[in-house]
Amino acid sequence: MKPEVFFEKVSERKLDALRRIAIVSDVELKHRPSLSPEYEFSKYEGMTEKDYFFFDEVDFSEDITYCFRFELGEYGYRVENEDDLYPAKDDMGTGEFKLQVGAFDRRRRTCEIRGSLHGSTFDINGEFVDPELNYKITGVSAEQKIKLSLFQELLLEGYLLELEGNQRMSFFSYFTAMESFVTVQLEGFVQSLTSELQEPFERLPFDAKLRIYAKELLSTTDFSKVPVWSELSGKLKRLKSLRNDIAHAKGTTSNIAAQDVDDAFACACILFSLAPERTNWKPVYSYLLA
Structure with a gap:
């Protein structure tokens, strides 16, 4: 593998690399969406069956520390003692609702969902008003946050930025992550030196510490x-100038x-x-992304 190929492929697969480096994973969660219609967009017509539009917000800020991707999963009505979710109350499509993903806010760790509910006032205010939505977040869960090193957090913050x-x-965050990584890795070496x-x-300077590491x-x-050293040191020399x-x-x-x-990042x-x-480039790439 040539150096330019390595850098190109890593830049295209940053999130995959972070799975290896910074405990990024797919976290499956559930949400109970509100099906309260937005009558500003769909006029209320009592017992007449029609499509009503609604908006809701999924808030996963207590479960997720860093989030990079939101994926809508299966959703529908839960029937007691059954595993499946049903899209409507009956075969006629009564109470059927459809969802799509709206604005995704990675900082607030929320995602807007919008959709339509087919039915009448009975379907809106009566039974089956508490459906279930499954979704998947690609990121770092709140319980994993305590395991993150400063190096990992700086990489995650850099990717978010x-x-x-x-x-x-x-x-700046990516470069600072490298400085943090080398500093931590050399702690044992520093302790072996005399106090003077x-x-x-x-x-x-960073490049001198890097050579020692x-x-x-x-x-x-x-x-x-x-083999990787020449390309790495050459790029870091240029990046250090930009960082300064x-x-x-x-x-x-x-x-x-x-x-x-x-x-x-690479x-x-x-x-x-x-x-x-x-x-060599190939073993490094395989370790990161294979």
């Missing part, structure tokens, strides 16, 4: 034997392109995946 179109802060050397070490991890100083511009408030948001964001993936048995 990227989806929101904030390339500048997404890039620990403070000077902390002042070393790679040397300790791979037990080598000959990085020509590490952001940190010192230089330039504008337009300085950060989508390619810069993609490269920062470099973070390489750092996470790097190991003595994974120094």
